[in-house]
Amino acid sequence: MNSVQNNSVATTGSEKRRAQRIDQVLDAASDCFVEFGFHGAGMAKIAKRAGMSVGHIYHYFESKEAIIAAIVDRESDAAAERFAELESIPKEELVHVMAERARDMVESKADAFQSALNLEILAESQRNPQIACILHRQDEKVRGKFKSIIADKLGLPEADARTEVILSLFGGLATRIVRHPEIEREMLIPLLKQIMRQILQDHAKD
Amino acid sequence: MNSVQNNSVATTGSEKRRAQRIDQVLDAASDCFVEFGFHGAGMAKIAKRAGMSVGHIYHYFESKEAIIAAIVDRESDAAAERFAELESIPKEELVHVMAERARDMVESKADAFQSALNLEILAESQRNPQIACILHRQDEKVRGKFKSIIADKLGLPEADARTEVILSLFGGLATRIVRHPEIEREMLIPLLKQIMRQILQDHAKD
Amino acid sequence: MNSVQNNSVATTGSEKRRAQRIDQVLDAASDCFVEFGFHGAGMAKIAKRAGMSVGHIYHYFESKEAIIAAIVDRESDAAAERFAELESIPKEELVHVMAERARDMVESKADAFQSALNLEILAESQRNPQIACILHRQDEKVRGKFKSIIADKLGLPEADARTEVILSLFGGLATRIVRHPEIEREMLIPLLKQIMRQILQDHAKD
Amino acid sequence: MNSVQNNSVATTGSEKRRAQRIDQVLDAASDCFVEFGFHGAGMAKIAKRAGMSVGHIYHYFESKEAIIAAIVDRESDAAAERFAELESIPKEELVHVMAERARDMVESKADAFQSALNLEILAESQRNPQIACILHRQDEKVRGKFKSIIADKLGLPEADARTEVILSLFGGLATRIVRHPEIEREMLIPLLKQIMRQILQDHAKD
DNA sequence: AATGAATGAGACTTCATTCAT
DNA sequence: GATGAATGAAGTCTCATTCAT
Numbered sequence: 001m002n003s004v005q006n007n008s009v010a011t012t013g014s015e016k017r018r019a020q021r022i023d024q025v026l027d028a029a030s031d032c033f034v035e036f037g038f039h040g041a042g043m044a045k046i047a048k049r050a051g052m053s054v055g056h057i058y059h060y061f062e063s064k065e066a067i068i069a070a071i072v073d074r075e076s077d078a079a080a081e082r083f084a085e086l087e088s089i090p091k092e093e094l095v096h097v098m099a100e101r102a103r104d105m106v107e108s109k110a111d112a113f114q115s116a117l118n119l120e121i122l123a124e125s126q127r128n129p130q131i132a133c134i135l136h137r138q139d140e141k142v143r144g145k146f147k148s149i150i151a152d153k154l155g156l157p158e159a160d161a162r163t164e165v166i167l168s169l170f171g172g173l174a175t176r177i178v179r180h181p182e183i184e185r186e187m188l189i190p191l192l193k194q195i196m197r198q199i200l201q202d203h204a205k206d
Numbered sequence: 207m208n209s210v211q212n213n214s215v216a217t218t219g220s221e222k223r224r225a226q227r228i229d230q231v232l233d234a235a236s237d238c239f240v241e242f243g244f245h246g247a248g249m250a251k252i253a254k255r256a257g258m259s260v261g262h263i264y265h266y267f268e269s270k271e272a273i274i275a276a277i278v279d280r281e282s283d284a285a286a287e288r289f290a291e292l293e294s295i296p297k298e299e300l301v302h303v304m305a306e307r308a309r310d311m312v313e314s315k316a317d318a319f320q321s322a323l324n325l326e327i328l329a330e331s332q333r334n335p336q337i338a339c340i341l342h343r344q345d346e347k348v349r350g351k352f353k354s355i356i357a358d359k360l361g362l363p364e365a366d367a368r369t370e371v372i373l374s375l376f377g378g379l380a381t382r383i384v385r386h387p388e389i390e391r392e393m394l395i396p397l398l399k400q401i402m403r404q405i406l407q408d409h410a411k412d
Numbered sequence: 413m414n415s416v417q418n419n420s421v422a423t424t425g426s427e428k429r430r431a432q433r434i435d436q437v438l439d440a441a442s443d444c445f446v447e448f449g450f451h452g453a454g455m456a457k458i459a460k461r462a463g464m465s466v467g468h469i470y471h472y473f474e475s476k477e478a479i480i481a482a483i484v485d486r487e488s489d490a491a492a493e494r495f496a497e498l499e500s501i502p503k504e505e506l507v508h509v510m511a512e513r514a515r516d517m518v519e520s521k522a523d524a525f526q527s528a529l530n531l532e533i534l535a536e537s538q539r540n541p542q543i544a545c546i547l548h549r550q551d552e553k554v555r556g557k558f559k560s561i562i563a564d565k566l567g568l569p570e571a572d573a574r575t576e577v578i579l580s581l582f583g584g585l586a587t588r589i590v591r592h593p594e595i596e597r598e599m600l601i602p603l604l605k606q607i608m609r610q611i612l613q614d615h616a617k618d
Numbered sequence: 619m620n621s622v623q624n625n626s627v628a629t630t631g632s633e634k635r636r637a638q639r640i641d642q643v644l645d646a647a648s649d650c651f652v653e654f655g656f657h658g659a660g661m662a663k664i665a666k667r668a669g670m671s672v673g674h675i676y677h678y679f680e681s682k683e684a685i686i687a688a689i690v691d692r693e694s695d696a697a698a699e700r701f702a703e704l705e706s707i708p709k710e711e712l713v714h715v716m717a718e719r720a721r722d723m724v725e726s727k728a729d730a731f732q733s734a735l736n737l738e739i740l741a742e743s744q745r746n747p748q749i750a751c752i753l754h755r756q757d758e759k760v761r762g763k764f765k766s767i768i769a770d771k772l773g774l775p776e777a778d779a780r781t782e783v784i785l786s787l788f789g790g791l792a793t794r795i796v797r798h799p800e801i802e803r804e805m806l807i808p809l810l811k812q813i814m815r816q817i818l819q820d821h822a823k824d
Numbered sequence: 825a826a827t828g829a830a831t832g833a834g835a836c837t838t839c840a841t842t843c844a845t
Numbered sequence: 846g847a848t849g850a851a852t853g854a855a856g857t858c859t860c861a862t863t864c865a866t
Contacts, residue, residue, distance in 0.1 A: 014846095017846095019848095021364075031845080034332075035333070036412075037245070037329065037330075037332075037333055038243075038332060039243070039245040039246070042838075042839060042840080043839070043840060043841080044838095044839080044840095052847085052848095053847060053848045053849060054384050054840090054841085054848085054849070055841085055842080055843080055847075055848060055849065055850095056846075056847050056848070056849095057844080058840095058841070059846075059847080064839095064840065064841090065842080093247055107340060114287070116332055119325065119328050119329045119339070120329050121331070122381065122385065123243065123325045123326050123328070123329035123387070124243070125241075126243075126322050126325060126326075126384075127241065127242060127243055127246065135385070136386075139385075139386070148337075158393065158396075158397065160390070160393060161393045161394050161396070161397045162397060164382065164389055165375075165379075165394060165397050165398065165401070166238045167373065167378075167382060168379040168381075168382045169373065169375050169378055170378070171376035171378040171381060171382060172375055172376070172377040172378020172379065172381065173371075173374045173378065175328065175377060175378065175381070176370065176373060176374045176377055178332075179328070179331070180345070182340075184209035184366070187364065187366060187367045188367050188370055188371060190364075190367070191364065191368065191371050191405070192371065194404065195239065195401055195404065195405070196222075197402055198400065198401065199397070199401070200390055207830095220828090220829095224850095226831095227829090248855075248856060248857085249856075249857060249858080250855090250856085250857095258830080259830065259831045259832065259857085260831090260832075260857090261830075261831060261832065261833095261858085261859075261860080262829070262830050262831070264857095264859075265828090265829070265830080267859080269858080270857065270858090283850095287865065305830090426778070426825095429825095435826095446744075447745070448697065448745060449656070449657070449741065449742075449744075450747055451655075451657040452657075452745065453860080454859075454860060455860070455861060455862080456859095456860080464826085464827095464829085465826060465827045465828060466861090466862090467826075467827060467828065467862085467863080468825075468826050468827070468828095469830095469865080470702035470861095470862070470863080471825075471826080474860065475861080475862080475864090476860095477844070485643070492661045528744055528857095531737065531740050531741045531744060532741050532744075534737050534741070534793065534797065535655065535737045535738050535740070536655070537797070538652070538655075538734050538737060538738075538796075539653065539654060539655055539658065547797070548798075551797075551798070570805065570808075570809065572802070572805060573806050573809045574807070574809060575802055576794065576806055577787075577791075577806060577809050577810065577813070579790075579794060580787065580790035580793075580794045581749045581786065581787050581789040581790055582791040583788070583794060584785075584786035584787055584789040584790020584791065584793065585783075585786045585790065587740065587786075587789060587790070587793070588785060588789060590714075591643065591740070591743070591753070591754075591757075592754075595788060596778070599776065599778060600779050600780045600782055600783060601737065602776075602779070603776065603779045603780060603783050604783065607783070607813055607816065607817070610812065610816055611809070611811065611813070614644055632849090632850095633862080635850090636850095637832075640851090657835095659839085660835065660836085661835080661836060662834090662835090662836095670852095671851060671852045671853065672836090672837085672851065672852090672853075673837085673838075673839080673851075673852060673854090674850070674851050674852070675835070677849090677850070677851080679829095681836080682835095682836065684836090693831075795844080
């Protein structure tokens, strides 16, 4: 369901193979985690879906925790990148692009997988400091870029608040849509666009 | 951390005691679930914190699952009630009250809906149909009341969309605030109020 | 299903009540043991079926073991008595009566309950010396009476062997019929009568 | 006590080892079941006697139930085979061989069908449908072969009845002998032979 | 006499992890 | 690199028994 990455800068054939194997594990684990949760997915199930023996997984990962951490890393990298693309968008188009972004999120079911995993990750991050740290670091990155777009490119005040509210809204939307697939998504878009416009333009008055 | 309830309509002393004991278990379990997660919290830990033997918990609950379900029930009941209060608010004050509600959510850490337990519950609901069902039922209730307020009391069109967006925003905010306690909450309020106003008034144009 | 006994020689009303209560427990326990086995029948189930609280059963029986022992006693008493009746049968009718006894056993489903309990008891007796002892004592009694009938009343040699074979046959029949209720019982009777005759008359040659 | 089998058609060393391990478990479990009963024998005891960790047993058997089922299978297979041998016996010798069979049963304590395990199995079969089914299937096989021997080879009428009575007698004898090891077995043989002859020859008159 | 709340040991089972091959 | 046999701790749940009321 999810097997794009090949972050390896490897050149050796053996290292390439290694990276492939690691991705096999990560993909299998992601699937299992979505289906059964972090705790409900046993190493045996992951190994079977990865087409690999249980023992061999431990050649690539020190522990199950390490697999979780790697997935969180990979997943939050992907999320961060998506926001990063916004940096290169010219000022005039930004509001429009962000609004389209909202449409994508609302329309695409592709994020259902992602979002389900996200909930698992968020829950885990509450007691696993390592996960919490990874998440925090990534969030910092996203937040930073966003703020600079709002403050520098759009020249708006209160960049912090605008950033937090946008991120909250996107996060909440994603979660809500996974939980309620029956929602008619189309109808949300006009209202969302409107709100995006309001947040990203200087109408702000109290 | 959490020990308010006394829903018992009991009159007998023994029934009262029973209700007390049940609440002891529920409170202890809530604590443990927040601290260790649904699956990290063993019955032993819960029993110890409830001041009760493991075996005795099973006089009150058929299984650990049943405890989880009871907690979700209790928790989502509380959340639903909070939204239900809005029904009695007169039209003119509604936007204002909702905005204040956003402030409360942002300011108070105690809010159940923003609680850590909530994330655990959401994650669990993805694979536990019973939990999913409870959540869904409650959400239906909230959604219904909200829509009727927007459509009937405020006389606005697109009540569905407005409802979904508000609920998404509140949900996302709660989650984001638990994860980032360092956010300066105060600064969010003006922007949130503005958005609430926009959603609850008929400026809607695309 | 089984509640005849009232062995109490009691005169006091309170003792009568006591005996009644004890029989309630024994009857309930018999039922449960047949349905779930000795180990599968919890005290809770027995108590409920006896219309009595769990704790109160311990006023009458020291332990679950004691209940089992009491049942075995009662059950094997009943079985022994059935054989004892043979003593008063006149010589000429004995073969006929025994043959009829075989018919009864084969025809009556009433023994199914008994026989199911018997299997449970036999299995238990293999590791519970107390049960083994009770059973042994009763068997001794039955065997003794039988032998004396065969040797003294019928004047046959090898009374021991004849006794053992008859008891084996009856035991085996009972067990087989519980296990295979589909067997057409009627057809067995002529052959059984024939065998009874052979065992109880002096055709014995090798 | 019991470790004959090597049904494995395995050629690989690993498969051979696997079969060995499985037999270790089955042997250990048989021992424990005889000593403590199906429900008195904990997995811990079985594991210790099998020289294996508790957890590892679950690589070979899905559950304790599955172990019981496997033992019943093995045990009743052995019993069925013993009866199956009769098919190849020529007509004239049959009565004689059957009579000898009775002698063997009476004399040998090793006979599986008379083993203590058997009682345990019978008792269990009363509430465990899976066990009941295995037993029934085997019994069907034995009964079928027996009937065809009696009807076709010996040309006797009422093959059903004769079969049932013989099986009852053998079953009863086995049980009785386990319970009363003090019985002088030798003395039973002449009478048993006589009865076998009567059942397997056409003296039948009512 | 009677209740049922309460206990705690022990039952079966799962699972992350290790290690010989 | 690759396997899967093996471990043992820990998990959920049951149950005979006791005791305050």
